[in-house]
Amino acid sequence: MPRAAITSVGHYVPETVYPNSYFEQYLDTSDAWIVERTGIRERRFACNGATSDLIIPAARQCLERRGISAEDIDCIIVATVTPDYFFPSTAAVVQRKLGATRAWGFDLSAACSGFIYALVVAAKLVEAGFSRRLLLCGADKMSSIVNFDDRATAVLFGDGGGVVLLEPSDNPDVGVLDAVLYMNGEGGQYLYMPAGGSAKPPSLETVQNKEHYVFQEGRTVFKEAVIRMAEVTLQIMERNGLRAEDIAWLVPHQANLRIITATAERMGLSMDKVMVNIDRYGNTTAATIPLCLSEWYQAGKLDYGDRLILVSFGAGYTWGAVYLRWSLPKPD
Numbered sequence: 033m034p035r036a037a038i039t040s041v042g043h044y045v046p047e048t049v050y051p052n053s054y055f056e057q058y059l060d061t062s063d064a065w066i067v068e069r070t071g072i073r074e075r076r077f078a079c080n081g082a083t084s085d086l087i088i089p090a091a092r093q094c095l096e097r098r099g100i101s102a103e104d105i106d107c108i109i110v111a112t113v114t115p116d117y118f119f120p121s122t123a124a125v126v127q128r129k130l131g132a133t134r135a136w137g138f139d140l141s142a143a144c145s146g147f148i149y150a151l152v153v154a155a156k157l158v159e160a161g162f163s164r165r166l167l168l169c170g171a172d173k174m175s176s177i178v179n180f181d182d183r184a185t186a187v188l189f190g191d192g193g194g195v196v197l198l199e200p201s202d203n204p205d206v207g208v209l210d211a212v213l214y215m216n217g218e219g220g221q222y223l224y225m226p227a228g229g230s231a232k233p234p235s236l237e238t239v240q241n242k243e244h245y246v247f248q249e250g251r252t253v254f255k256e257a258v259i260r261m262a263e264v265t266l267q268i269m270e271r272n273g274l275r276a277e278d279i280a281w282l283v284p285h286q287a288n289l290r291i292i293t294a295t296a297e298r299m300g301l302s303m304d305k306v307m308v309n310i311d312r313y314g315n316t317t318a319a320t321i322p323l324c325l326s327e328w329y330q331a332g333k334l335d336y337g338d339r340l341i342l343v344s345f346g347a348g349y350t351w352g353a354v355y356l357r358w359s360l361p362k363p364d
């Protein structure tokens with residue numbers, strides 16, 4: 033079986049920057065609190081458009097870097113919790129907007145673990161020969177489901193999109209090499225959007241009660257995230273005989289700098305080997321990991337054969353880690 037290798041990347045964030053001082057103007061919060069408790073200094077919010085509009089520029093960049101056109105894509109997977117619509121899928125919207133007329137596809141919902149979950153599914157499709165050029169998108173317009181009057185959640189999130197192209201590779205040494213995924217539905221109550229689905233359809237009451245926004249019991253989720261992120265990372269290192277010095281980059285989901293630091297510490301990894309951009313983008317949910325990959329590639333900080341560990345934790349609870357070896361040379 034061929035390996036599934038990442039053969040191109042792209043990303044997009046909206047132009048409008050909202051520094052912490054934006055929230056200081058109308059909420060009982062401070063730049064110092066936000067930086068100290070989360071590591072976030074600013075984030076981007078899309079003033080117009082939907083989640084698919086965060087994906088399209090990232091997808092175009094990804095295709096251009098690979099030198100192929102949208103018609104060459106045979107499958108599109110979109111990981112998101114902020115789809116354009118309940119249906120049709122955001123993948124179908126992306127297919128139309130991009131002109132990827134030969135692609136089938138679907139959305140995948142695993143919140144902050146969406147990209148990792150989707151990467152595993154995508155890799156299996158490519159390994160099985162069912163897809164040869166798969167566009168994997170992680171994107172969220174979190175500003176569409178964040179309560180801007182709630183200081184406990186408003187400051188945490190941002191909007192963004194990241195895209196990777198997966199293709200089969202006959203070289204067994206590079207590509208997606210291993211993965212572990214977990215879920216514990218008991219954690220669902222601590223991080224969710226209460227209304228809008230079939231459990232609680234939209235009504236005047238749900239709107240008045242502000243139930244169409246992210247609800248999070250932050251401290252509970254934080255504690256679980258610290259434990260699970262470290263646990264799953266150590267597990268994938270052990271399974272593959274990896275020591276800290278073998279790893280070029282840890283690519284963690286960007287929810288809180290303290291969670292990221294704790295994970296790196298447990299791995300024995302210094303922070304200069306950890307991709308961190310939460311200070312500039314906040315938590316963009318399914319977009320955080322592909323955003324990191326694309327930015328680091330663009331900056332020439334990723335090289336062929338680099339060993340990466342991708343790790344995430346999110347609503348569900350869902351969590352997991354992927355071990356891959358980078359299959360692209362540095363850009364010219």
Ligand code: COA
Nearest residue numbers: 061065069144183184187250251253254257287288345346
């Ligand atoms: N500004 C100032 N104070 C704030 C605040 C803000 N923006 N948000 C919350 N606070 C207050 C709280 O009201 C609380 O006050 P109290 O003690 O008087 O009740 C105090 O700060 C501490 O709140 P707590 O929630 O315990 O803070 P924390 O240190 O846990 O940090 C989070 C809060 C949300 C940053 C943190 O819990 C977190 O990152 N959670 C996990 C996020 C995550 O990983 N999600 C999963 C993936 S999406």
